[in-house]
Amino acid sequence: MTTTDDEFTAIWGDYPNYDDIARFDYGRRMWRRPVMGARLLAHWLDPRHPYRERFSERRAMIEGVLASEAGLVDLDTRLRECGTSLRCAAREIPPVFGSFFAHALG
Amino acid sequence: MNSCDIYERILARFRNVSYSNEAAFYGPKIDVQVWSAIGKEFTIATNQVDFAVPENSMVVDPVTDSDEVAVRCYDAMIGSEFEQRHGWHVNLMPDSVLRELPAEWETRATTRACGLLTVTVPSPADLLAPKLRRNEPRDRAHEAWAYAVGLLPSGL
Incomplete structure (x- = not known):
């Protein structure tokens, strides 16, 4: 489902943060894959992840x-x-750190 | 390191693999597009020379509609074993980043075959355009570098 330029700007603002949009776009796609979804969740809940606490507070959203x-x-x-808003929600999706994502499931 | 050396280094990791999607980039980068064995065109990566990283390090910003490619990219992100082994990492970009490109950039792009892959590279001027709009000091430095190494013709 595509969005118009106006819709895109209304959602992401005049200066879109493509890193935020990327975490949202790919996060949704990966979340649908059981193994990747589990890896992402384990990664974000890993004690080494700097945003673990914030993610836990907003996990349901x-x-x-x-x-x-x-x-x-x-x-x-x-x-x-x-x-x-979607713009704010995308910002809350934590990043992935390669040093301990690959082995997030042990 | 010239643009062809960069392609060879990246594409050596992607031989015999099929990917799919549109090209995308953000900033002065080299876009990498490939063709599958059945002739379907895909864009799998862009690479950007970043003055903030060591000379032998690169960032590749792919856009892909292939989940299989995306999974591989997640395992090659910054800090990954892949980066430690190869000296470059992947930073996935959304296809919406294409809106930053000048219109009809595809008509100014060049194509190169590399093994089983075909690489389509936007012109350096098109790659630089988003950075020049942003106009931060690092963007102007990238422009100066592009002229210095001959990626941009004088008088552009």
Whole structure:
């Protein structure tokens, strides 16, 4: 499902952060794959991950975003109704650190 | 290291593999597109020379609609064993980053065969355009470097 330029700007702002968008785009795709989804979750909950605590506090929202199959406009609308936005939610998706992601499942 | 040396170094890791997607990049980069054995075109990576990293280190920013490629990229991110072994890492980019490219960049791109892969490279001027819009000191430094090594013709 594609978005128009206006929709893109409305969601991501005039100066989109492509790293945030990448974590959202690829995060959703990887989340649907059982093994990768499990690896991501284990990685973000790893004590070595610097954002583990923040992710734990917002885990339900982040997992809801990653599991959602809604289009960007619909998803952003739903998040705004909850007092946040897709732009903010994407920022909350933690990054992946290669040094301990590969072995996240032991 | 010239652009062809960079391609050889990257593509040596991707022989005999099929990928899919559009090209993408952000900043002055070299885009890497490949063709599968059945002739389908894919873009799998871009690479960017970053003055902030050691001379023998690179960042590759691929955009892909292939989940298999994306999985491989996750295992080659910064700090990974892959990076330690090869000296470069992967930073996945969304396809929306294509909007930063000048219009019709594909018409100015060049194509090169490399083993089973075909590489399509946007022109250096197109690769530099987003950085020049941003116009930070590092972007102007990248422009100066591009002129110095002959990637941009004088008077551009």
